[in-house]
Amino acid sequence: MAITASAPGRVNLIGEHTDYTGGLCLPFAIPYTTTVRLTRRDDDRIRLTTTHAPRPWEGRLLDAGPGAVAGWAAYAAGTLWALGEAGFDLPGMDVLIDSTVPIGAGLSSSASLEAAMAVGAVALCGRTLDSSLRRELVEVCRRAETEVVGAPTGGLDQHAVLLAPEGGALLLDFDGAPPRAVPLTWAEDRVVLVIIDTGVTHALVEGDYGSRRAECEAATAALGVRSLRAATLADLGRLQDPVLTRRARHVISENSRVEDAVAALGARDWTALGRTLNASHRSLRDDFEVSCPELDLAVDAALDAGALGARMTGGGFGGSAIALVPAERVDGCRRAVDAAFTRAGLAAPTHLDGTPSGAAAVIADDAASVGPGYSSGSSR
Structure with a gap:
């Protein structure tokens, strides 16, 4: 079984450094994405490969927690660890990662990777990505970045890439009001x-x-x-x-x-x-x-x-x-x-x-979407 998922980068139109202070933010998704292709394995190993780094990361879910992974793999493996901590029963998997979100540009390449991993992994578990699950994954991804990567983010980015409305912004109120779509x-x-x-x-x-x-x-x-x-x-x-x-x-x-x-x-x-x-x-x-x-x-x-x-x-x-x-x-x-x-x-x-775009989604759920060498149980 193979799943392909994608998640966008984001622009925060306004509301900077207000998420972790209980304030208001207004982000929207942009048409640059991280795409992950996940293939179920027959063992409990996780192998992460990206087109942006020469070496893969390989280990088990237990190997992906705080202090155990560094660099780009911390975002991807850390998301799987946070999913496990949240009670998701993940299989072993091979993951191929590619992204058009500029890295280091302040456009949430990290949250984009986390969200794509989370959406793809829960689909690999057979879960349907409804609004309730999306909200749950926001906290999973925020926990991965905060506890595994070590960046004390407030949650703006994870909300944006998982919940942004197509063609609009997302008004976020970190004092408790529910998110609201704002047309752009x-x-x-x-x-x-x-x-x-x-x-x-x-x-x-x-x-x-x-x-x-x-x-x-x-x-x-x-x-x-x-x-x-x-x-x-x-x-x-x-x-x-x-x-x-x-x-x-x-x-x-x-x-x-x-x-x-x-x-x-x-x-x-x-x-x-x-x-x-x-x-x-x-x-x-x-x-x-x-x-x-x-x-x-x-x-x-x-x-x-x-x-x-x-x-x-x-x-x-x-x-x-x-x-x-x-x-x-x-x-x-x-x-x-x-x-x-x-x-x-x-x-x-x-x-x-800067065209407003849509949120993270599963874009394919069949083995044909995965390139050569990423068949089930592959150790490539």
């Missing part, structure tokens, strides 16, 4: 969402992501609130530490910007949405301090070339920016960003398609 209709008004991959590698495990989360937790404790979602800008005067003040100000104001963005989307007011994106970038740059010169350059160049709004997207410390651009200015905007990078002595960025 800018294409109908000849507006384009451009993704600019700066080429600066974004690494949550190795970067300062954990320190930002710790600072938010310290601000929450100092304010005596259950989460920063419960705080207001007026509360900031009670914080004595200027760093914690800046971090909290970003989170509190970013939650308001998510609400503003949803309102602008509903009104199809692209100018207002652009202003909100700009304000988000300034806050991430100045208050949360997770931007970098290359991201700032991409944002500034896009705005100078006529973008309605632009911001860094993702956790920061590198990765990608997004720009909301009238269709007739897209080519000029991309050329202007490239020229700005050249003047700065930087390699040209990569421009990616």
Whole structure:
């Protein structure tokens, strides 16, 4: 038996570093995917092979827990381990992994791999991927990244790649309200969402992501609130530490910007949405301090070339920016960003398609979908 599953990358339109602080986020899926082909084995071995690394990983489910796997295999094997911990009775399997999601670009290549593995593995167990199971897999994938990989993520990415509506964004409320689909209709008004991959590698495990989360937790404790979602800008005067003040100000104001963005989307007011994106970038740059010169350059160049709004997207410390651009200015905007990078002595960025897409899914469930050498029980 063979299963082929796929999961997208994601762009977070707005709502950065708000998931782990009980706040609001607005991600959507993009048309770049991780595809996994899983073939059931006759033993309990797991063999993971990827087109992006020369050597496979092989072991048993018990070998895939926290501290046991490193590198790319930690995301894939860690997801299988988390599925086992959640009570799924997994068979041995051979897995071939391929991906078009840029790695290190802040577009959730890790969550894409986790979700594709989870969706494929549960299908291999004979489970039907309904909405309830999707929600269960969100926590499985988040646990894999947090406990096995060691990245203290808040769950935004896993929600996005597993639950995103086709052609729309997903309004996530980490204070308890259920996710809500938000239509993205800018294409109908000849507006384009451009993704600019700066080429600066974004690494949550190795970067300062954990320190930002710790600072938010310290601000929450100092304010005596259950989460920063419960705080207001007026509360900031009670914080004595200027760093914690800046971090909290970003989170509190970013939650308001998510609400503003949803309102602008509903009104199809692209100018207002652009202003909100700009304000988000300034806050991430100045208050949360997770931007970098290359991201700032991409944002500034896009705005100078006529973008309605632009911001860094993702956790920061590198990765990608997004720009909301009238269709007739897209080519000029991309050329202007490239020229700005050249003047700065930087390699040209990569421009990616920001078309809203669909969530993770099983795309084939027969042995014919699997290439040569991936028959049942193969030890290739």
